[in-house]
Amino acid sequence: MKRFALFVFNGDPMCFIHVLLNALDMKERGYEVKIVIEGAATKLVSELAKSENLMYGLWEKVKFFGLIDGVCRACSNKMGTLKSAEEQGLAILGEMAGHPSMARYREDDFEIITF
Numbered sequence: 001m002k003r004f005a006l007f008v009f010n011g012d013p014m015c016f017i018h019v020l021l022n023a024l025d026m027k028e029r030g031y032e033v034k035i036v037i038e039g040a041a042t043k044l045v046s047e048l049a050k051s052e053n054l055m056y057g058l059w060e061k062v063k064f065f066g067l068i069d070g071v072c073r074a075c076s077n078k079m080g081t082l083k084s085a086e087e088q089g090l091a092i093l094g095e096m097a098g099h100p101s102m103a104r105y106r107e108d109d110f111e112i113i114t115f
Helices: 013-028 039-048 056-064 073-079 082-087 102-107
Strands: 003-008 032-037 068-072 111-114
Touching: 003 013, 003 102, 013 032, 013 039, 013 056, 032 039, 039 068, 039 073, 039 082, 068 073, 073 082, 102 111
Parallel strands: 003 032, 003 111, 032 068
Antiparallel strands: none
16 A cells, blocks of 8 residues: 655645645545644644635545644644644644654655655
8 A cells, every 4th residue: 555644844725735635635546645734834723723714624524534644743832723733633743852753654654745
């Protein structure tokens, strides 16, 4: 089985929507896919949880399928969205000085794609 870890750093919603769409497409094709939210992208965590957000439905679908592996502890804390991520039940990742480790995903045979 092909395994992909999508690391999204970019906080631009137009970029982020492609991460969500690609994750769903990969899942539908039978791939194992995990989204890791890092950097400026963590600022979107609280915005996407608002029902009036145009990407809310897509966000909820990705969460429903368990495709979000987690959110960076250090970055979400800096962006003020750590509490929102926790309230949404998202895993908080920080095994590498407060940030998720790409090496861990490589050791588990995931191909890493960054956005």
